[in-house]
Amino acid sequence: MGIKFWIIFILVHYSEGVHGLKFTKNPANLTVTQGNMARLGCAIEGLSEPEIVWMKDGEKLYSTDQMYITLEAHHWETFHSVKSVQQQDAGKYWCEVEYYGTVISSEPAWITVEGVPHFTKEPEDVATFPGAPFNLTCAAVGPPEPVEVLWWLGGVQEGDFRPSPSVLFVRGVNDSVKFYCEAKNARGISISRTGTVHIKVLPDSPTHVNIDQVAHNVTVMWRPGFTGHSDLSTCTIQMSKSPGRKVKLPELQVTVPPFQHTIDGLNSHTNYSVRIRCDNEVGSSPFSPWIEFETPEAVPAAAPKNFTFELTEQQLSLKWAALEEEELNGRLLAYKVQWNLGGESQEPLLFKENIAHMSGGGRFFNATFQVSACTMAGCGPWSQPVLIMPASVMQAQTQRGHMWVGLILGLLVATMVGLLLTVLVHRRGKETQFGTVFKPPGGETVVSFTAARSFNRQCPELPESTLDSLGINDELKAKLRDVLIPERLLTLGHMLGKGEFGSVREAFLKTEDGSVQKVAVKVLKTDINSSSDIEQCLKEAAYMKDFHHPNVIQLIGVSLHRRPQQRLPIPMVILPFMKHGDLHTFLLMSRLGDDPFTLSLQMLVQFMLDVARGMEYLSSKNIIHRDLAARNCMLNESMTVCVADFGLSKKIYSGDYYRQGSVSKLPVKWIALESLADNVYTTQSDVWAFGVTMWEIMARGQTPYPGVENSEIYEYLIKGERLKQPPDCPDDIYEIMHSCWSPVPKCRPSFQHLIAQLESLWAGLSPAPAKEPLLYVNLEGEEGEPDSGLGAGAGSVTTEERSWGVPWQCVGMEEDEKDWLMVSSGAALAIGGDYRYIIGPCGAIDGESRRSEDGLSEDAKDEEEDIINV
Template identity: 70%
Template sequence: MTLLLWIVVVSLRTLTGSCGSGVLFTKHPSNQTVSQGNEVRLGCAVEGVTEPDITWMKDGEKLYSTDQVFLTLGEQHWETSHSVKSVQQQDAGQYWCEVEFHGLTFSSERAWITVEGVPHFIQEPQDVATFPSASFNLSCAAVGPPEPVDVLWWLGGVKEGGPQPSPSVLHVPGVNSSIKFYCEAKNARGISVSRTGTVHIKVLPAAPVGLQVLRITDRNVTLSWSPGFMGHSEISICVIQVMRISGRKWNLPQQEVQVPPYIHTLTGLRSYSNYSTRVSCVNEVGPSPFSPWLHFITPESVPSVAPKNLSFELSELQLSLQWAKLKDDELQGKLLAYKLQWTHGGEPQEQLLFKENSAQISGGARFFNASIQVAACTSVGCGPWSPPVLVLPVSAQHQVQRSHMWVGLLLGLLVATIVGLLLTVAAQRREKETKFGSAFKSPGPESSVFFTAARSFSRNVADLHESTLDSLCISSELKNKLQDVLIPERLLTLGHVLGKGEFGSVREAILKTDDSSVQKVAVKVLKSDITSSGDVEHCLKEAAYMKDFHHPNVIKLIGVSLHRRPSQRLPIPMVVLPFMKHGDLHTFLLLSRLGDEPFDLPLQTLVQFMLDISRGMEYLSSKNIIHRDLAARNCMLNENMSVCVADFGLSKKIYSGDYYRQGSVSKLPVKWIALESLADNVYTTQSDVWAFGVTMWEIMTRGQTPYPGVENSEIYEFLIKGERLKKPADCREDIYEIMHRCWSPVPKCRPSFQQLVCQLETLHVTLSPSAPLKEPLLYVNLEGDNGEPDREGGAVGARILGPEATAEASSWSVPWQRWAENEEKDWLMVGSGAALAIGGDYRYIVGPCGAIGAEGEEVGLVGRREDLGNRVFDESRDEEDDIVIEV
């Protein structure tokens, strides 16, 4: 055993000092004690290795020093040294050197460098938070060398006691206000001063800040907030108070929430209700003040119950219905309509919509023995159906009540007798005439009871005086062009106004096709006080142009209709166009920047808008069409978020904010007109290119008015000096270069639309479609199944769309559509998501008395929405600075 131990020891010494092949450490580093700031040098020598790679180690880590020197002491005998010119405390430690040979590492003996100097702290005093007059301890520790080290405390600028050996703990019996403190460490070399700490007195926290709604549904809302000043004490609980406002204030039980995180979901709320909430947070001292009240409205839901007490009065001429109104808590939304469904002979019939909780329907005899149910509808959908009520004459009702006392065969016989009597009466009065027209006729595929529609009493009888193109004083050529696109007025049901001006308006409408389907359209209508055949022909010429357009980025004509006016010689022409779901591009851009809910438009989307417009204009120029009025306000966004060039004449008269008038001639959009057009009234495709460049500038500035600060009367002088629109902020140089070339003073030097399409396509390819948005683009689905927006500016059914959602753009909606609160007649937006949720036949929406309002005030089938914001539109208007332009 002794021999084995001796062999192991010899082997270890060999590995330390030699590698068994003549390699030997002939010099080892030695322990050294130096004063701080002095130089120190360590030496190490090895023999038996050719050009060895000697490495210095400190506390187990390699040293990479530029001061290392190698000396040759003889053949295969090398010496190296490591020096530190100014030793500091961090240089103290254990050092040795290592050499590698044949894959093995050999180490020299180890040596210590001890640095003498002023003390250095291994524990400095930390800030303290305490209650007034409560005692606490402060700690401080420092080391040399040289030792010993004494610690002296300073509290509020006053020395506390005498020196104490390190480490030191100072007991403070208590303070009543914030105070500073530090410690001094002293040895033979000098004095070191610690960091300055602060004693904080714990106080109540400040009110939470940033309370907001993160997510909201009809029953739940998720809140988030941030704590204010925490009072030098950790916050572990926050208290949430909720109040529901419904005629009177209802305080709900407050909730305690463990924090962090500072987020909580309130559950069990009521649909379509006003709520207010606030938050207070609690630390060791107590609760903070409450945050300001945050108000929100929960989204609508379908009604929770069916209408009650459905009753009727039946006569041969009419059926009167009445039922109880739903309470607000039962309705769970804003009532859009009551839907009535009825069956006759086991067959479901056409569903009807009513605004009030009562209705009178002509042709009551048809409802004999019919089963009727009623449901209430909000924009989200309809609630449950009421129990079915069987419609019978008064005498028959009494018989039915008495029949409950009979059973079996007697009940069946009584019912059969009643049915037979009804059939006999029906046969005898089959051809009876009433003052409302024929109440009965032979069975056929079409319904025979007439209800009040938006424009006519009968759905079967065409207007006896349907207007035709022959009633207009227009050229035969124009008449022939429009003959095959003429739409009978009875197939159109006008809705709310989308835009209007001094010469006419654009209205939303429903177009009924030959196969009884309906289509949502937009209708341009001249004002009723315009009697000039020239204005009529001007409007129809625009329609004739559009008839031949077939391009995805150019708006296409659906048809032309003529509205007959009593005692007027000329009917009013109406141009029927596709309904552009997202409105005009200028409004879209403005509201992305200035709306109540601004949203981000990535550069890829903006370039796509430019590309769509250039493709549409390339198509028009190939048809030798000069637009003369290209601007963002005259470009429309369809349901796929594609831009369509629109307004080829009438728009100059509808949207008048950017135009100028000389006498009675048309106003001109001078800030979009090319230099040569302002000077010589010359319009070419190249002048349209100029306007396209200005439109690009509008897109990049998100709807700003061109030439800010330049009066309209100064535009020509501004341009003739060579001035042009400045590069928008955050606009890439290559995009500005494209638009700047469009403003060349020489028309032929401007790019063609074909060249612009190629340049923009190339630019669009360089923008990666997979690049994520900086922030997601928020579109609020106001017309889907998630309900209408809340009236406080909140939104319901929000969806986050990134570039990957481009293929699904047909589901996009816009966040600025709102419904007005004060338009009593315009109560149902026909064709909207809300109306689709209700279902039913929209031709027969009737009032409580089944009547038509005064002329021009249709009771049903008119939509409504809030003004898109006069403040937004006014920013793009410059109406007061009109100047005269020779035309």
């Protein structure tokens, strides 16, 4: 079944991608006035779910506002927008799609910013010898034309403006110097990048010299040091053999790149040292420090010699010569003695020394013995077989042998005398009897022989892959060592899903008691071969190792999948099998599945409670999840929610926040306001994501902020807008989720507080709760005066009739935080909107009330837009 599945998978992808995969729309050239909007589009046909990447001047564009539109089956269109074009946005743009290792590109298009010139050829860095002449090139275009170029070298103007393109001839410099060019047209002047003239020098010594050894071969790998502003051409490898004193071996000169070389023919179980230097056109670098390594053991190369025995009635003594160190090829583990009696092989015996004493000598009569030396790698060849016989029998056999030798010698002498007489008698007729004399007396001589006993040296099976073979750091190895599970205990099944870094497969794990457990296995992509990628994958498992909570997914173990002729195994993270899959899919199926089903409010609140308890546990462990969403929560067979997928998680070792340091794909619609602004993540930003997850649960899996683009989320939130109240969502539940979205992180509730609120809500729900009127704070009395009492019946107001002030104030706020709160909310008087009550420092209601202009519910809710790829 597995082979058929992969054949069908490959055929489907081949048929959909190879034939007819093409760009049906290419981006068009645009000339845009600075500050205006520009939009580029391209479309590709032939793939079911393409990932189209926008490129600018050879570099990938990281954009959060890219969207995909389905034109028809296997036909997609995407756009890239620049809202306010600046001079740096000018350049060459195109689309790329990668399919099975092949990159397909659209036709390029230029965005031209009308006004000052933009460069089509900027000066590039130059590396040269002291005093050697060289050329610099610069080209720029309008509109408008013409464009003229002025050169600056070392802060000094070189000549006057000249037409573009321009080539500057430099007679030579003796020191490093900076240069750039200016491009001028009727609208103004543009300045190019600043280039550097480097003087070529000797390279630095190589760094990070590593040894990767397999049997008798070793691969030496290194990184080049500073190249001296000149390409490295060759590197020299020096090796020495050091069994006690260093013996220098012949130097090896290799062409680079690549910066590695495989050396074979080394002795087993021997200490070596290696160092490297590299050459450029100026000369040679210094050598790197000596790196020492030891080659692995091998089976012995020879059989023990001088195998003798002594046999008495009491015991049999065996003795043989010990192997020389060169023959042993490793550390001697034992000598293996095998023996045969009456044509049947007996149980082999092991001895530490080259002598053996066995009691009961008589039982070994007529037995044959052989001996072999063994190391960690296996046993070597066997010695010649020795037949065990008493000394008297051997003497009698020797005497009989001597008698037979005498008889044979006598016959030979007689035969030779007879032949000599025959030769003398027939001497005269030798010429005519030539042929008869030399003719054989009978037929052809038959020569028979018995082959010597053969031996088979089998290499041992490859050992189980260990964490040491991954190249990960020691701290991560120590965390995962006690959860490593042998690969032989796992049987992989069908795929449950796949993502950017690998796939999740159903599997069966054999336990120590012989039973079989159904599990889920996260497998890293097979084309990922670097230790850093593997380390990133295993960090998630390291986080989960210490998790012990019913609402946080529990790590079962880590296994390593060995690959033939591959240095690194593939890590597999073993997790419990979740019968009902992820929470988001479960919620969607309740609305949009083939057999829709009803989820009670009590069950939905229970889902929220499970997630809150899991997140409270993680926060107590100083873990920031950073990717909390319904899709990353799993449902087990008892309908309990477990927080999962810790791929973006970070452990806080100091302070209470984590700052994102590099560009990565992040879930924009679940990210807190301060995280979008400053890349700062805290437990409070996880609380924000929990509020969005609550909204997903109440909206039965809808995509948050329907109708709002990813690129518009920050501006949407900074104005004070938030997710609208889902249909059929009770106000007290929306009150809780809305409190999670305060722009001031400290004003958001803790997970512990959220659990208490949700538990109180859940306790008040019956299995089929009836809708009852809710009580609200009445901000205006009958006479228009403030009233702090609770109104019911006629005194209650509907959702659309509520009035709000500046939202989300809390006790302990600083003045600057209140100022930002006013800015981020847009101020209630200016914007209105979907806000909660304002509780002042003393617990009273602050602010002037105002009716929400937008209201809390809308007649028409935006459904998910499947054409948008978040």
